[in-house]
Amino acid sequence: xxxxxxxxxxxxxxxxxxxxxxxxxxxxxxxxxxxxxxxxxxxxxxxxxxxxxxxxxxxxxxxxxxxxxxxxxxxxxxxxxxxxxxxxxxxxxxxxxxxxxxxxxxxxxxxxxxxxxxxxxxxxxxxxxxxxxxxxxxxxxxxxxxxxxxxxxxxxxxxxxxxxxxxxxxxxxxxxxxxxxxxxxxxxxxxxxxxxxxxxx
Amino acid sequence: xxxxxxxxxxxxxxxxxxxxxxxxxxxxxxxxxxxxxxxxxxxxxxxxxxxxxxxxxxxxxxxxxxxxxxxxxxxxxxxxxxxxxxxxxxxxxxxxxxxxxxxxxxxxxxxxxxxxxxxxxxxxxxxxxxxxxxxxxxxxxxxxxxxxxxxxxxxxxxxxxxxxxxxxxxxxxxxxxxxxxxxxxxxxxxxxxxxxxxxxxxxxxxxxxxxxxxxxxxxxxxxxxxxxxxxxxxxxxxxxxxxxxxxxxxxxxxxxxxxxxxxxxxxxxxxxxxxxxxxxxxxxxxxxxxxxxxxxxxxxxxxxxxxxxxxxxxxxxxxxxxxxxxxxxxxxxxxxxxxxxxxxxxxxxxxxxxxxxxxxxxxxxxxxxxxxxxxxxxxxxxxxxxxxxxxxxxxxxxxxxxxxxxxxxxxxxxxxxxxxxxxxxxxxxxxxxxxxxxxxxxxxxxxxxxxxxxxxxxxxxxxxxxxxxxxxxxxxxxxxxxxxxxxxxxxxxxxxxxxxxxxxxxxxxxxxxxxxxxxxxxxxxxxxxxxxxxxxxxxxxxxxxxxxxxxxxxxxxxxxxxxxxxxxxxxxxxxxxxxxxxxxxxxxxxxxxxxxxxxxxxxxxxxxxxxxxxxxxxxxxxxxxxxxxxxxxxxxx
Numbered sequence: 001x002x003x004x005x006x007x008x009x010x011x012x013x014x015x016x017x018x019x020x021x022x023x024x025x026x027x028x029x030x031x032x033x034x035x036x037x038x039x040x041x042x043x044x045x046x047x048x049x050x051x052x053x054x055x056x057x058x059x060x061x062x063x064x065x066x067x068x069x070x071x072x073x074x075x076x077x078x079x080x081x082x083x084x085x086x087x088x089x090x091x092x093x094x095x096x097x098x099x100x101x102x103x104x105x106x107x108x109x110x111x112x113x114x115x116x117x118x119x120x121x122x123x124x125x126x127x128x129x130x131x132x133x134x135x136x137x138x139x140x141x142x143x144x145x146x147x148x149x150x151x152x153x154x155x156x157x158x159x160x161x162x163x164x165x166x167x168x169x170x171x172x173x174x175x176x177x178x179x180x181x182x183x184x185x186x187x188x189x190x191x192x193x194x195x196x197x198x199x200x201x
Numbered sequence: 202x203x204x205x206x207x208x209x210x211x212x213x214x215x216x217x218x219x220x221x222x223x224x225x226x227x228x229x230x231x232x233x234x235x236x237x238x239x240x241x242x243x244x245x246x247x248x249x250x251x252x253x254x255x256x257x258x259x260x261x262x263x264x265x266x267x268x269x270x271x272x273x274x275x276x277x278x279x280x281x282x283x284x285x286x287x288x289x290x291x292x293x294x295x296x297x298x299x300x301x302x303x304x305x306x307x308x309x310x311x312x313x314x315x316x317x318x319x320x321x322x323x324x325x326x327x328x329x330x331x332x333x334x335x336x337x338x339x340x341x342x343x344x345x346x347x348x349x350x351x352x353x354x355x356x357x358x359x360x361x362x363x364x365x366x367x368x369x370x371x372x373x374x375x376x377x378x379x380x381x382x383x384x385x386x387x388x389x390x391x392x393x394x395x396x397x398x399x400x401x402x403x404x405x406x407x408x409x410x411x412x413x414x415x416x417x418x419x420x421x422x423x424x425x426x427x428x429x430x431x432x433x434x435x436x437x438x439x440x441x442x443x444x445x446x447x448x449x450x451x452x453x454x455x456x457x458x459x460x461x462x463x464x465x466x467x468x469x470x471x472x473x474x475x476x477x478x479x480x481x482x483x484x485x486x487x488x489x490x491x492x493x494x495x496x497x498x499x500x501x502x503x504x505x506x507x508x509x510x511x512x513x514x515x516x517x518x519x520x521x522x523x524x525x526x527x528x529x530x531x532x533x534x535x536x537x538x539x540x541x542x543x544x545x546x547x548x549x550x551x552x553x554x555x556x557x558x559x560x561x562x563x564x565x566x567x568x569x570x571x572x573x574x575x576x577x578x579x580x581x582x583x584x585x586x587x588x589x590x591x592x593x594x595x596x597x598x599x600x601x602x603x604x605x606x607x608x609x610x611x612x613x614x615x616x617x618x619x620x621x622x623x624x625x626x627x628x629x630x631x632x633x634x635x636x637x638x639x640x641x642x643x644x645x646x647x648x649x650x651x652x653x654x655x656x657x658x659x660x661x662x663x664x665x666x667x668x669x670x671x672x673x674x675x676x677x678x679x680x681x682x683x684x685x686x687x688x689x690x691x692x693x694x695x696x697x698x699x700x701x702x703x704x705x706x707x708x709x710x711x712x713x714x715x716x717x718x719x720x721x722x723x724x725x726x727x728x729x730x731x732x733x734x735x736x737x738x739x740x741x742x743x744x745x746x747x748x749x750x751x752x753x754x755x756x757x758x759x760x761x762x763x764x765x766x767x768x769x770x771x772x773x774x775x776x777x778x779x780x781x782x783x784x785x786x787x788x789x790x791x792x793x794x795x796x797x798x799x800x801x802x803x804x805x806x807x808x809x810x811x812x813x814x815x816x817x818x819x820x821x822x823x824x825x826x827x828x829x830x831x832x833x834x835x836x837x838x
Binding site: 058 | 492514519521529
């Protein structure tokens with residue numbers, strides 16, 4: 001949610017700065033917002049860490065034969081592409097290219113929706129239930145990841161809507177940067193934690 | 202949309218008509234309505250989906266969980282998030298909240314209002330938890346003829362536990378942290394005022410869920426909620442889990458806000474070496490809240506998934522591991538005790554320095570103490586599990602790491618004692634409570650050594666010795682500091698002076714009642730009385746009766762406090778408080794009581810250490826156009 005707060009800031013400090021310019025007591029608002037988002041990401045990644053630990057605690061290095069590695073790889077490629085495109089969206093708005101920004105963002109969103117569809121397929125076709133040690137880890141980790149992905153999608157859609165209505169510019173695009181940074185975090189959790197833990201090890 | 206309409210300092214239009222009591226309740230009523238709508242929507246969709254899948258449409262725990270997951274945003278949006286924040290996500294202008302007295306019941310972004318909201322809420326919960334404690338002591342007056350049966354006792358004990366844990370987590374940090382951190386560092390507000398309001402408004406659902414859980418059979422697993430019991434007991438457990446996950450979110454967002462505020466919002470010249478010590482306590486605490494709270498949330502989420510989603514984290518029969526819960530749970534919940542006590546330490550040092558009229562002794566070592574506790578907090582969790590059957594190789598390392606904690610804690614203690622040494626002690630109520638904290642925490646700390654050592658802990662585990670120990674650290678440490686802070690800052694927050702006579706009566710009654718109650722508990726613990734059981738062997742009746750009587754005495758000791766507050770705030774016999782009744786040097790006293798919106802008439806510039814009492818020529822802060830601290834006591838209204 002921090003993602004979209006840039007223009008109005010978190011509240012008093014930003015505007016206060018403009019009112020009393022004789023004694024600017026605080027650094028620029030973006031530094032505050034950036035740190036806030038990084039701390040939120042640090043905190044949130046602990047959830048993924050916990051579930052990864054639980055996976056090895058419960059199931060050791062066991063992995064059932066039925067795990068659909070090709071589908072997992074496809075999902076990984078899909079997310080990597082969406083991350084790249086989300087970065088393209090930031091680059092475009094930085095140069096003031098609104099159509100390019102919107103197109104890249106739309107593509108990011110579509111890839112995100114495809115990813116959720118892929119996970120749904122994976123869940124529907126899984127030949128193991130959630131009641132086994134590996135199944136427990138599999139369904140909870142992918143579930144946690146998808147719920148984060150969904151929240152990221154909501155934020156991206158809101159940013160897209162705002163962008164279409166003329167918000168954000170080359171000088172003022174923290175909302176876009178923040179949404180994309182969160183999106184990248186969610187992708188990174190898949191790439192670094194969920195995918196290797198469930199599909200590779 | 203590019204202007205911030207929330208800025209507290211802007212001129213405000215006067216309200217068109219005087220607020221009526223009913224209009225003050227509008228935001229809360231709206232929140233409740235949207236919560237109910239959200240609950241119905243979430244639960245309804247779940248039922249439809251289940252029916253479509255050919256399952257029984259109503260599954261209490263699943264429907265409740267999904268319903269709550271939608272009800273919570275409904276509540277938040279209804280209570281003010283939508284009009285003050287959410288509209289902006291859709292490119293619409295946001296509205297201002299009330300600025301008169303109604304703001305205390307609304308989504309206010311003023312850190313001082315939020316601080317008061319936290320204090321009032323958590324004092325309410327403190328007295329609720331206290332009433333439950335009275336019930337527990339009534340039960341334990343005798344091993345027979347008891348008012349509660351075993352199941353009801355377990356529910357009461359569990360509710361007492363979690364309510365008081367919540368008070369310990371949020372009263373000092375949420376109340377005094379919000380109100381005074383921005384003031385102490387010379388800022389106009391927190392870094393994210395709206396996130397701050399959100400953190401507070403996440404709390405009422407927690408209280409409602411915990412009380413509502415009693416209608417669903419309560420939960421009898423204690424505040425620790427160990428599986429396998431917590432996976433199998435009454436549905437009240439689900440409400441507990443949802444409540445504490447919500448509370449955890451509030452705590453995380455609060456910690457995040459404090460960290461960004463302290464890192465980025467300090468006034469010019471407020472270097473890390475000049476930061477008031479209470480702010481250091483909140484800083485170290487906030488890291489723990491930010492990073493470790495997620496582990497408690499994760500553990501409770503796993504229990505929830507085991508109950509509603511068919512996973513098997515903790516069901517041994519299907520490959521689960523109950524011990525895993527204990528590892529994850531204590532990985533948060535031991536650091537959590539530093540969330541309780543580090544703000545208390547900071548507050549105590551703060552009060553001791555001001556009321557000894559001396560520079561804070563070994564300031565840098567005290568800071569090192571806070572950071573040392575923070576650094577060690579993540580590697581001591583398993584001392585709660587010495588008898589749980591964990592791998593033997595963990596015992597010795599955890600014993601050593603736990604005992605290492607006494608080194609940074611000792612640094613903080615030495616700072617307190619060194620400040621007192623040869624000081625001109627001013628024994629007003631805040632100072633008495635701070636001194637009481639030092640005394641009590643010494644007992645709490647020393648008895649902790651026996652619980653950190655594996656050989657002694659094997660005998661003492663799960664006895665009343667443990668109960669006495671942690672009450673000494675939490676009540677004796679944090680709650681005494683809470684009252685020190687309350688009396689210290691009361692004139693600043695309310696603009697009125699409390700009755701010193703009643704405050705001192707409160708201190709002495711509470712100090713005696715507290716020590717008598719919990720010293721006796723060490724004794725019954727050493728004689729093998731188990732905790733969390735509704736009865737006990739008959740030969741322990743004598744000391745239990747004594748404990749109960751002193752426990753009631755402790756309960757009664759809050760009457761002078763309540764009368765003092767009521768008399769000062771409601772009956773209005775109290776004299777107005779000056780801006781700086783303690784002639785203290787820190788920034789919160791260099792502005793009016795209570796402070797104006799945005800806190801200071803001019804942005805302060807910091808030029809020296811906050812505690813240099815008696816150091817010739819030293820200045821802490823300069824308020825441009827007003828003066829320097831130390832030179833003014835009254836003139837900043």
